Amino acid sequence: MLFSSPIFIFVFLPIVLFLICIGRKSLHNTILLIASLVFYSWGSLSQAPIFLFSIVLNYFFGIAISNKEGNRAKITLALAVSANLLMLGYFKYFNFFIENLNVLSSVFNFKPIEHTKVTLPIGISFFTFHALSYVIDVYRKKVSVQKNFFDLALYISFFPQLIAGPIVRYYDVATQFTNRVMNIEKAAFGMQRFVFGLSKKVIIANTLAYTADKIFNLPPSEISNELSWLGIICYTMQIYFDFSGYSDMAIGLAKIFGFDFPENFNYPYSSESIKEFWRRWHISLSTWFRDFLYIPLGGNRGSELATIRNLLIVFFCTGFWHGASWTFIVWGMYHGTFLFLERIGFEKLLLKTGKPIRMIYTFFVVIIGWVFFRADTLHGAIEYISRMLFISTSSSVNYFATEYLNNKLIIILIIACLYSFRIFRWLQQWSSSKFENSKIYIPVFQFSKFVISFLLLFLSCAYLAANTYNPFIYFRF
Numbered sequence: 001m002l003f004s005s006p007i008f009i010f011v012f013l014p015i016v017l018f019l020i021c022i023g024r025k026s027l028h029n030t031i032l033l034i035a036s037l038v039f040y041s042w043g044s045l046s047q048a049p050i051f052l053f054s055i056v057l058n059y060f061f062g063i064a065i066s067n068k069e070g071n072r073a074k075i076t077l078a079l080a081v082s083a084n085l086l087m088l089g090y091f092k093y094f095n096f097f098i099e100n101l102n103v104l105s106s107v108f109n110f111k112p113i114e115h116t117k118v119t120l121p122i123g124i125s126f127f128t129f130h131a132l133s134y135v136i137d138v139y140r141k142k143v144s145v146q147k148n149f150f151d152l153a154l155y156i157s158f159f160p161q162l163i164a165g166p167i168v169r170y171y172d173v174a175t176q177f178t179n180r181v182m183n184i185e186k187a188a189f190g191m192q193r194f195v196f197g198l199s200k201k202v203i204i205a206n207t208l209a210y211t212a213d214k215i216f217n218l219p220p221s222e223i224s225n226e227l228s229w230l231g232i233i234c235y236t237m238q239i240y241f242d243f244s245g246y247s248d249m250a251i252g253l254a255k256i257f258g259f260d261f262p263e264n265f266n267y268p269y270s271s272e273s274i275k276e277f278w279r280r281w282h283i284s285l286s287t288w289f290r291d292f293l294y295i296p297l298g299g300n301r302g303s304e305l306a307t308i309r310n311l312l313i314v315f316f317c318t319g320f321w322h323g324a325s326w327t328f329i330v331w332g333m334y335h336g337t338f339l340f341l342e343r344i345g346f347e348k349l350l351l352k353t354g355k356p357i358r359m360i361y362t363f364f365v366v367i368i369g370w371v372f373f374r375a376d377t378l379h380g381a382i383e384y385i386s387r388m389l390f391i392s393t394s395s396s397v398n399y400f401a402t403e404y405l406n407n408k409l410i411i412i413l414i415i416a417c418l419y420s421f422r423i424f425r426w427l428q429q430w431s432s433s434k435f436e437n438s439k440i441y442i443p444v445f446q447f448s449k450f451v452i453s454f455l456l457l458f459l460s461c462a463y464l465a466a467n468t469y470n471p472f473i474y475f476r477f
Contacts, residue, residue, distance in 0.1 A: 039159040047121040058131040066145035077139040096324035123163035134170040160253040166264040166284035180258035190255030197248025199456040205242035208234040220383035226401040228387035237416040269420040272358035274338040331372040
């Protein structure tokens with residue numbers, strides 16, 4: 001069940017809100033837990049036992065770790081981490097490893113391994129990382145063990161962050177299970193944030209996805225150079241508005257129910273280096289890998305060579321976390337390579353240039369990287385990039401940009417760019433500083449937000465009613 005689906009907006013969410021409103025405060029967690037389990041089972045009933053097993057397993061691991069000290073606690077933690085990673089590895093990467101083993105076997109004329117394809121449980125990458133952050137923080141004594149099974153189950157299964165994040169650390173919300181505040185102000189803010197995210201997803205991301213998917217489904221050798229750029233720019237904006245829109249909806253929903261989630265995106269396309277990009281893109285994932293992999297590996301505390309090794313390991317894992325495919329691994333290592341280059345001196349050269357040059361460099365690097373993320377194969381990605389850089393050897397061009405450009409797409413792309421590069425944010429800040437002393441500014445601003453939210457909700461619902469094309473990129477992760 002997607003947040004941007006009519007069943008969620010008009011049936012599931014109103015029912016949950018109604019039950020919360022009429023239920024006693026002591027029942028709110030129970031209502032949210034039941035709602036979260038229904039939410040997960042709706043799209044993946046056959047895989048719900050796997051999800052429940054993960055919750056139960058980490059509940060007992062948390063208690064076991066808290067009851068031990070020294071090496072015994074460390075061994076128990078190692079078992080907990082291993083169990084979680086084995087579960088994630090089996091369901092997410094089993095098919096990938098068998099397929100690659102069969103390719104290798106064919107080279108030596110060995111008989112291929114016959115196997116039944118393993119189905120990927122929805123959101124396993126996210127709920128596994130939530131569980132891991134909990135048991136590790138219990139071991140580090142950053143949080144007290146949660147002995148209430150239902151509260152821990154709610155943390156792991158809470159539907160706003162269940163299938164696409166943000167990856168919320170347990171210590172960020174530990175006290176909110178019993179001490180959170182629900183009020184009109186939070187609910188109003190949460191609803192506005194949800195509507196804003198919904199419009200980003202439905203109006204912008206879905207519109208761009210339609211064109212991006214059509215272009216990427218064409219043979220790269222037959223598309224024009226201009227069309228290759230149109231396709232990847234559409235995808236670049238699609239993935240940002242798709243994922244950040246979903247994060248906005250998650251943060252807004254959590255706020256409605258009294259929870260405060262951390263921000264997950266901060267205008268990443270306005271970054272001036274790849275290092276800065278990863279401080280602004282999917283912040284919760286970057287922070288997770290920093291705290292639970294990069295720093296334990298040694299971070300930047302060792303030699304320069306050790307730091308570079310740690311960076312490359314982290315970005316190999318970042319790529320592999322996104323999907324069981326060589327394209328994702330290359331995408332991760334590609335970003336790791338640019339971080340390595342910036343660290344050994346390229347960043348100093350960048351700082352000697354102007355801000356526009358730094359932004360163009362970062363955006364160009366990110367765009368090329370998204371080709372690997374979007375392409376089905378490495379060969380297809382390389383062919384596509386060859387078209388973009390005018391180095392393709394193929395001369396059979398059958399598809400041109402003019403066939404896919406239309407007024408609606410141009411308008412959506414302009415809006416997407418104005419938002420992505422903080423032009424709208426700059427205008428808002430400028431108007432605030434210009435009219436902040438005006439007595440009517442705040443009432444007008446608040447009323448404008450209400451009107452814009454209403455119009456965006458109306459437009460989003462109209463889009464959902466008129467279109468059945470509603471993909472979600474991160475749903476498969």
